[in-house]
Amino acid sequence: MSIEIQGVSKSYGAQAVLKNISLTIEAGELFVLLGASGSGKSTLLRVIAGLLQPDSGRITLHGQDVTELPPQKRGTGFVFQNYSLFRHMTVRQNIAFGLSIRRTSSQEQNRRVAELLDLIELAELGDRMPSQLSGGQQQRVALARALAYEPSVLLLDEPFGALDVKIRVQLRQKLVEIQRRLGVTAILVTHDQEEAFDIADRIGVIEQGELLEVGTPDTLYRAPQRLFTAAFLGTANLLDARRSGESVVINNAYLPVPPGTPHLNGHAIKLLFRPEEVLLRRAENSVGGEAVIGTGVIQSIAFAQPMLRVQVALTGEHEGNLVQALLTAAEARALNLHEGDRVLVGLRSYHLLPT
Amino acid sequence: MREVTPRSPIAILLIVIAIGYAAILFIVPLIAVVQGAFASGIEPILNTFRDPSVIHAFQVTLILSGAAVAINAILGLTTAWVLTRHRFRGRKLFDTLVDIPFVFSPVIAGYAMIVLFGRDGWLAPPLVPIVFALPGILLAKVFVSLPFVVREVQPVLQTLTPEQEEAAATIGAGSFTTFRRVILPEIRTALLYGIVLTFARAIGEFGAVAVVSGNIEGYTETATSYVYRALNDRSTVGAYSVSVALCLLSIGILILMSTLRRRLSQEER
Numbered sequence: 221m222s223i224e225i226q227g228v229s230k231s232y233g234a235q236a237v238l239k240n241i242s243l244t245i246e247a248g249e250l251f252v253l254l255g256a257s258g259s260g261k262s263t264l265l266r267v268i269a270g271l272l273q274p275d276s277g278r279i280t281l282h283g284q285d286v287t288e289l290p291p292q293k294r295g296t297g298f299v300f301q302n303y304s305l306f307r308h309m310t311v312r313q314n315i316a317f318g319l320s321i322r323r324t325s326s327q328e329q330n331r332r333v334a335e336l337l338d339l340i341e342l343a344e345l346g347d348r349m350p351s352q353l354s355g356g357q358q359q360r361v362a363l364a365r366a367l368a369y370e371p372s373v374l375l376l377d378e379p380f381g382a383l384d385v386k387i388r389v390q391l392r393q394k395l396v397e398i399q400r401r402l403g404v405t406a407i408l409v410t411h412d413q414e415e416a417f418d419i420a421d422r423i424g425v426i427e428q429g430e431l432l433e434v435g436t437p438d439t440l441y442r443a444p445q446r447l448f449t450a451a452f453l454g455t456a457n458l459l460d461a462r463r464s465g466e467s468v469v470i471n472n473a474y475l476p477v478p479p480g481t482p483h484l485n486g487h488a489i490k491l492l493f494r495p496e497e498v499l500l501r502r503a504e505n506s507v508g509g510e511a512v513i514g515t516g517v518i519q520s521i522a523f524a525q526p527m528l529r530v531q532v533a534l535t536g537e538h539e540g541n542l543v544q545a546l547l548t549a550a551e552a553r554a555l556n557l558h559e560g561d562r563v564l565v566g567l568r569s570y571h572l573l574p575t
Numbered sequence: 576m577r578e579v580t581p582r583s584p585i586a587i588l589l590i591v592i593a594i595g596y597a598a599i600l601f602i603v604p605l606i607a608v609v610q611g612a613f614a615s616g617i618e619p620i621l622n623t624f625r626d627p628s629v630i631h632a633f634q635v636t637l638i639l640s641g642a643a644v645a646i647n648a649i650l651g652l653t654t655a656w657v658l659t660r661h662r663f664r665g666r667k668l669f670d671t672l673v674d675i676p677f678v679f680s681p682v683i684a685g686y687a688m689i690v691l692f693g694r695d696g697w698l699a700p701p702l703v704p705i706v707f708a709l710p711g712i713l714l715a716k717v718f719v720s721l722p723f724v725v726r727e728v729q730p731v732l733q734t735l736t737p738e739q740e741e742a743a744a745t746i747g748a749g750s751f752t753t754f755r756r757v758i759l760p761e762i763r764t765a766l767l768y769g770i771v772l773t774f775a776r777a778i779g780e781f782g783a784v785a786v787v788s789g790n791i792e793g794y795t796e797t798a799t800s801y802v803y804r805a806l807n808d809r810s811t812v813g814a815y816s817v818s819v820a821l822c823l824l825s826i827g828i829l830i831l832m833s834t835l836r837r838r839l840s841q842e843e844r
Contacts, residue, residue: 269745291744298745304738308760317756318746362742369747 222247222405223373228267228277230260230429237263238274239429245407247282250399252420253409260429261409265375268407269296281372297366297404301378303358305350311337311361312346318369336364339398356387363395367402374399374406380415392419413453417441425449441494443480443571450492450573457498457543459513459534461491461572468572471514471537481572493570498545500530502555503562511567516543518561521552528552532565605822612815623816628793629801632817636798639709640777643716647773651724652766658725659732676721684718685786707789712797715783720776727769731762768835775828778821 223245230238237260245251255261266272268279270291278287286294305314312333319329337343340360350358359379366374379395380388396419399406410416416423417437424434425448433440433449444450450458459470467474470491491513503515516532519542523529530545530552543565547555557563612620623629658670676684691698692705692714705711735758743753759766781799788795790804798817805814 271741271744291741292747292749294745295747296745298742300738300742302736302738304736304742306739306742306757317743317748321747321752365742365746375745 222249222282223268223407224278224280225264225268226278226280228264228274228279230263230267230272230274237429238267241277241426241429241431243424243431243434245405247405248403249405249421250396250419251405251407252416252423253407253426254411254413254416254423255409255426256411259426261411261426262377264426265298265377265407265409268373269298269375270294271298295369295372297369297371297374299359299362299366299374299376299379301381303350303355303362303382305358305362305365307350310347310349311342311353314350314361315364315368317365322369332368336368339367339401340364340394354387355383356391359383359391360394363398367398367404371404374404376406376408378410379408380412381410388415389418395419417453425452427452442569444492445573447490447573447575450490450571455495455544457493457495459491459538459541460575461489463487463489463572471534473513475511475513475567475570478569478571487574489572490575491570492573493567495529495544495546496527497568497570498532498543499566499568500532500545500547500551500555500557501564501566503564511570512564513567514538514565516563516565518557518559518563520559521557530557532563534565608815608818608822611811612819614815615812619812620816620819623813624820626813628796629813629817631793632796632798632801633820635709635712635796636778639713639716639797640774642713643720643777644770644774646713646717647720647724648766648770651721651769651773652728652762655725655728655732659729660737673722673725676719681715681719681780681782681784682786685715685783688714688718688783688787706787707791707795709788709795711787712784712795715787716777716780719780719783720773723772723776724766724769727765727772728762731765732758735761764835764839768832768839771828771832771835775825775832778824 223243225241225243228238228241229236241264253261253264263272267274268281270286270289270293274287278285280286281294281296306317309317315333315336316329319332324332333346334343337346340363342357342360342364345353345357350361353361359382363379376395380391383391392415395408408419420437422434422436423440425432425440425446427448432446433444435444440449441453444453447458450456461468461470463469463477464474466477468477468489468491469475475491499511501512514534514536516534519531519533521528521530524546527546527548530547532543532545533539534541534543545565547557555563654673658666658673688711689706690696692700692711694704694706696706700710703710705714739757740753743757748756779799781797781803784797785800785803788797788800790796790800792804796804798821802814802817802821805811805817
């Protein structure tokens with residue numbers, strides 16, 4: 221393991237910003253800390269870099285306890301949201317800064333800077349000043365500056381937050397490519413879940429200073445353990461349910477408990493299903509599979525990129541609950557759906573979690 | 576081409592007022608001073624600058640002004656740093672108090688120094704005298720020119736985000752390296768500008784210095800107090816000559832300032 225965080229807590233006055241966070245990050249992993257602003261994600265990153273001192277807990281980098289070390293001795297590479305290049309230095313001098321501090325020979329510095337300029341695809345712009353570069357170019361230089369001295373770990377604090385959407389997507393692909401090629405362990409902090417899903421090996425969801433859940437993007441999306449995660453990532457349909465033996469009871473329908481579900485006996489439970497897992501049938505031809513949870517009335521149909529987003533108001537036990545469904549245009553056409561139509565709501569797959 | 580329409584009579588009037596006011600206030604007096612100095616030829620002027628007490632007065636002025644600049648450069652930089660980077664109780668008040676030398680009459684400042692550091696003062700120095708001696712002059716010059724470096728450097732420091740220092744720290748730079756290679760290059764021009772202003776103010780100061788130094792000829796007399804004494808003694812050529820020398824120095828400083836100011840505004844872009 222590359223980064224080990226053990227029981228880290230930090231408060232500002234009465235306000236706890238980090239609550240007893242423990243996390244292990246494997247060598248070469250690209251880990252994304254995902255949370256809303258003010259969740260404490262940047263604070264955790266700063267604690268790892270040594271820019272902030274935790275109130276308690278230990279930070280270990282590659283087996284070395286660095287908790288007491290100043291940032292200078294930790295050798296992390298840090299990339300800030302606002303680039304923070306040295307304004308009076310050229311691109312080349314910015315990238316070489318870490319090397320010149322380490323008294324690397326000027327030959328070696330030149331070689332390394334040229335290599336990094338190639339890596340970030342700015343070979344011709346080495347003699348420019350930061351003010352002559354676009355935001356995306358500046359951030360690439362900042363990345364090269366942080367990579368120049370072969371950092372122990374790479375820490376990125378909302379690195380694409382200040383960039384246009386298009387540049388943002390390009391640049392994060394570039395980051396993944398560079399990170400893979402160099403094999404450097406990296407933690408990226410973001411509030412953008414699309415970004416997190418796009419690049420993360422694993423995601424840690426952080427909320428109000430608490431690390432709620434850690435997992436691969438796929439696991440966190442399909443089978444979250446916490447209600448917050450379920451609702452925070454993507455669109456979630458969440459309905460109250462109860463467990464009866466090997467079945468889940470919802471709206472008088474009995475669904476089999478999916479394999480791998482913890483017991484949850486005696487718990488109030490929630491049934492989670494994603495819009496793309498919803499199957500709609502016209503209520504008249506009520507053939508229905510075993511995963512039908514009830515009937516509803518179509519409230520609205522809207523075009524959502526290539527799919528159609530259909531809102532269904534459930535009737536019966538769950539009256540008042542809205543179900544979000546995503547249908548392909550072909551499905552919708554075959555069903556000939558209109559607002560006000562009565563439909564059967566079925567599920568392709570679902571997940572259970574404690575409330 | 577900014578001026579498209581012909582100038583209106585009001586515009587012409589305003590321009591005449593602005594230039595006339597500048598002419599009456601400093602161009603005409605400057606000509607008068609130069610004319611007065613050369614009234615009886617070059618020889619009396621040369622004699623003035625051969626006078627040991629004049630030479631001494633210039634030495635005292637230049638050396639002590641230089642020392643005041645050194646002190647205010649270092650302490651001013653520290654003050655600007657503290658005011659921009661640290662939050663503490665009374666910071667706003669402190670920030671306001673930095674401007675005291677601008678608003679206080681220098682004579683009162685000089686008098687306060689006598690009360691404090693005089694022979695029977697509250698903080699009477701045990702070994703070397705301050706009042707009616709050279710340290711008093713230095714103190715007066717430092718006092719009156721204190722705000723310049725602070726006020727020039729402070730706004731530039733405010734534009735420097737702490738992230739630059741944090742970036743330098745994670746890259747591995749210690750605080751001295753960070754100051755020398757990251758912060759100093761950013762504030763260099765502003766600092767120089769502040770230093771030039773400090774020097775100009777320190778050289779020209781009369782009131783506080785006159786009160787605290789006692790104007791002892793050949794000891795605590797400065798160039799400006801020489802001019803004052805020469806005028807009282809009806810030695811007009813001496814007064815005019817030294818004034819011309821001081822004016823030349825000021826013009827040199829003015830040219831330096833406008834060069835620096837141009838560089839400052841370029842850097843801001």
